[in-house]
Amino acid sequence: MQVFKQHRGIVAPLDRENVDTDLIIPKQFLKSIKRTGFGPNLFDELRYLDHGEPGMDNSQRPLNPDFVLNQARYQGASILLARKNFGCGSSREHAPWALTQYGFRAIIAPSYADIFFNNSFKNGLLPIVLSEAEVDQLFNEVNAQEGYELTIDLEQQLIQTPNGQAIAFNVEPFRKYCLLNGFDDIGLTLRRSQEIKDYEQQRLQQLSWLQPQA
16 A cells, blocks of 8 residues: 655545435446556546447546636646535445545545545545534635645644645544555555464464465
């Protein structure tokens, strides 16, 4: 998993509440479990004017000029600004996969659905919770300034705005530790690989019948 310590990036504002996981990555794209290739279909129903299906050449599809990610000023955005209850709906890890594969490193919103919130941390995506007033302020600033960037410092738990304001955010210590070190669940387990091997050898010595038979 990619390490997250400090990140500076352009902010894309998605000004709608209750964005569910089917809107983030529609159900027809869930057939694959390869964990790759989902970025071009992020927000597929909003991003394109036609109906998307797996295997389509997205470079030939008509884009929706009104959708925020298709607008020139937000190209290369890596921080998504959203409204409350982001990531609601059905449980699908494909949603953070699609967001990270598009290029997002962090999301800022007043609230998230629990499963999406947990899945984001496990995939190197930082979901930041701010108050609705703070989110409103950021929306106003993003809309007023082209190329608006934020700097997110996970170690200090601070967001730095272009005007010099520092906005503090909370993050659970263990999740912070995992992001700072790039540890997903498998990575955490592999840190104890030698202990696991030692235990398995000890068990085989104590219970010889567990030895595989030739």
